Amino acid sequence: MELPGRGKYEDLIMDTATKEIGHVEMLATMIARLLEGAPATMTAEAVRTG
Numbered sequence: 001m002e003l004p005g006r007g008k009y010e011d012l013i014m015d016t017a018t019k020e021i022g023h024v025e026m027l028a029t030m031i032a033r034l035l036e037g038a039p040a041t042m043t044a045e046a047v048r049t050g
Contacts, residue, residue, distance in 0.1 A: 031046075
């Protein structure tokens with residue numbers, strides 16, 4: 001659905017960006033769940049090495 005005052009390409013880019021942000025959120029949630037209950041040293045190492 002094209003929003004008023006915007007071109008179809010801008011809408012396409014915004015839709016794609018929104019979906020990609022959702023993917024990043026899913027990955028962050030997955031990593032957080034995998035680190036639940038992990039020793040603090042392992043969690044700190046994961047944060048430090050990125």
